[in-house]
Amino acid sequence: MNAPTLDQFQQQVSELLLRHRSLLDVMSKFGQSGASVNRAVSKAVTDCGCIELNARKQQYSDTHELENAKETLQSHLSGALCEHCNEVLKSELGRNLFYMTALCNLLQIQLDEVVADEYDKCSTLGLFNLT
Numbered sequence: 001m002n003a004p005t006l007d008q009f010q011q012q013v014s015e016l017l018l019r020h021r022s023l024l025d026v027m028s029k030f031g032q033s034g035a036s037v038n039r040a041v042s043k044a045v046t047d048c049g050c051i052e053l054n055a056r057k058q059q060y061s062d063t064h065e066l067e068n069a070k071e072t073l074q075s076h077l078s079g080a081l082c083e084h085c086n087e088v089l090k091s092e093l094g095r096n097l098f099y100m101t102a103l104c105n106l107l108q109i110q111l112d113e114v115v116a117d118e119y120d121k122c123s124t125l126g127l128f129n130l131t
Helices: 008-016 024-049 065-074 085-105 112-130
Strands: 049-051 077-078
Touching: 008 085, 008 112, 024 049, 024 085, 085 112
Parallel strands: none
Antiparallel strands: 049 077
């Protein structure tokens, strides 16, 4: 089975979004779903423990080249999501993507253009994108 395109997904979201047609409703649901993603990651650390977080100040060096920076910088993350936390997080990310797509629909923005523009920007700027 082929994966749906962004355009197909955007069309499906347009057809399914009945309850929250107001821009303000969609914006608040998008923010709420983003918070739920953060909560799911936090629960994977604090409740389940399948992943651990050991954050500290990043050690930047003027002597390293920019290309080598990603090798020396840390994600502060160890472990891997268990099956349950993975499923919960995928569900929350999906809900977040749904409301982001609904926001695109209301503002007449094509999701595939957003992805293409961001891809082009990342490709053009490379490491200078600094995201």
